[in-house]
Amino acid sequence: MKIGSVEIKGYTALAPMAGVADRAFRELCKDFGASYVVSEMVSSKGIEYSNKKTQSLMQISQKEHPCAVQIFGSEPEVMAQSAKEAVKSGADIVDINMGCPAPKIVNNGCGSALMKDPQLCGEIVNAVSNSVDVPVTVKIRKGWNSESVNALKVAQICQQNGAKAVTIHGRTREDMYKPYADWDIIKLLKQNLNIPVIGNGDITCAEDAERMIDKTGCDLVMIGRGALGNPMIFAEINAWFNDLRQLPKASVTEKVSALLKQAELAVKYKGERIAIREMRKHAAWYFKGFDGAAALRDEAGRAETLEQLQKLCAKALIMNNT
Numbered sequence: 001m002k003i004g005s006v007e008i009k010g011y012t013a014l015a016p017m018a019g020v021a022d023r024a025f026r027e028l029c030k031d032f033g034a035s036y037v038v039s040e041m042v043s044s045k046g047i048e049y050s051n052k053k054t055q056s057l058m059q060i061s062q063k064e065h066p067c068a069v070q071i072f073g074s075e076p077e078v079m080a081q082s083a084k085e086a087v088k089s090g091a092d093i094v095d096i097n098m099g100c101p102a103p104k105i106v107n108n109g110c111g112s113a114l115m116k117d118p119q120l121c122g123e124i125v126n127a128v129s130n131s132v133d134v135p136v137t138v139k140i141r142k143g144w145n146s147e148s149v150n151a152l153k154v155a156q157i158c159q160q161n162g163a164k165a166v167t168i169h170g171r172t173r174e175d176m177y178k179p180y181a182d183w184d185i186i187k188l189l190k191q192n193l194n195i196p197v198i199g200n201g202d203i204t205c206a207e208d209a210e211r212m213i214d215k216t217g218c219d220l221v222m223i224g225r226g227a228l229g230n231p232m233i234f235a236e237i238n239a240w241f242n243d244l245r246q247l248p249k250a251s252v253t254e255k256v257s258a259l260l261k262q263a264e265l266a267v268k269y270k271g272e273r274i275a276i277r278e279m280r281k282h283a284a285w286y287f288k289g290f291d292g293a294a295a296l297r298d299e300a301g302r303a304e305t306l307e308q309l310q311k312l313c314a315k316a317l318i319m320n321n322t
């Protein structure tokens with residue numbers, strides 16, 4: 001598929017996830033075969049004020065391409081300026097966040113709150129599209145709440161204003177992350193838009209990816225929580241589609257080796273202190289289903305150094321007879 005002029009080869013995208021889908025994790029997901037990755041959301045205001053943390057969120061590795069930097073905000077001009085910075089940092093695509101449900105985001109009129117004002121969505125897409133040469137995309141939800149499901153209207157306005165693809169997460173803001181995502185809304189958008197539609201919500205295995213594509217006709221599937229502690233999901237889906245075969249479940253050894261690789265990359269990019277603290281939650285996700293998982297998670301929660309994490313992984317292997 002193509003998003004504007006950018007070709008995406010394959011079927012899978014890693015979802016933008018604040019505090020999770022950082023450079024190290026995105027790189028690892030690419031290694032496992034993700035076709036496309038999107039950065040954590042970056043504040044347009046933070047970019048405007050050259051905030052250091054914000055700048056670091058936009059750093060991209062060579063192997064991530066093609067990739068998007070996702071920006072959030074509600075002021076068209078500020079969004080347009082920040083998009084230019086995202087492109088300078090190497091983004092092949094600029095994605096606009098219109099789906100975040102977090103109170104601190106929506107209370108400022110950003111994220112999914114934008115969907116309450118379709119015209120403003122159009123103005124933002126228009127301003128951003130006119131400010132950069134790369135394709136601009138949007139990520140939306142079904143709507144604000146069950147009484148105001150307007151994903152198609154918002155997507156159509158975004159398309160008219162220059163969006164080159166739409167990602168749709170089949171839940172309203174009110175739904176947050178439950179109940180199950182509504183895939184019919186993905187189909188509705190696919191049937192009514194001329195630009196590619198990326199389907200998102202509740203994909204945790206290759207069969208889910210196949211079902212979503214069959215049911216909705218979407219051009220790409222985007223995976224969020226299904227990749228946590230499980231970047232191998234991209235290899236699993238690729239094997240299913242390309243070779244028509246089911247990969248065996250990732251072994252304890254494979255999971256531990258992915259965890260350590262991610263930790264090493266994170267240390268390289270963020271320094272040990274920050275990286276290992278942030279890796280604690282990832283370690284807990286990787287340890288899910290291990291013998292002794294509770295104790296391993298507990299110890300991971302106290303890790304301060306890469307060496308401690310390495311020792312913990314060695315222990316996990318012994319506890320799991322590998």
Ligand SMILES: Cc1cc2nc3c(=O)[nH]c(=O)nc-3n(C[C@H](O)[C@H](O)[C@H](O)COP(=O)(O)O)c2cc1C
Pocket residue numbers: 015016017018019020039040041070097098099100139169200201202203222223224225226
């Ligand atoms: C920890 C976490 C952080 C997220 N951060 C973002 C974000 O920065 N931008 C965004 O558009 N969506 C964000 N999302 C939503 C995901 O991109 C995705 O739409 C949602 O998790 C549904 O997909 P899934 O069922 O595959 O997880 C986040 C989700 C999670 C769980």
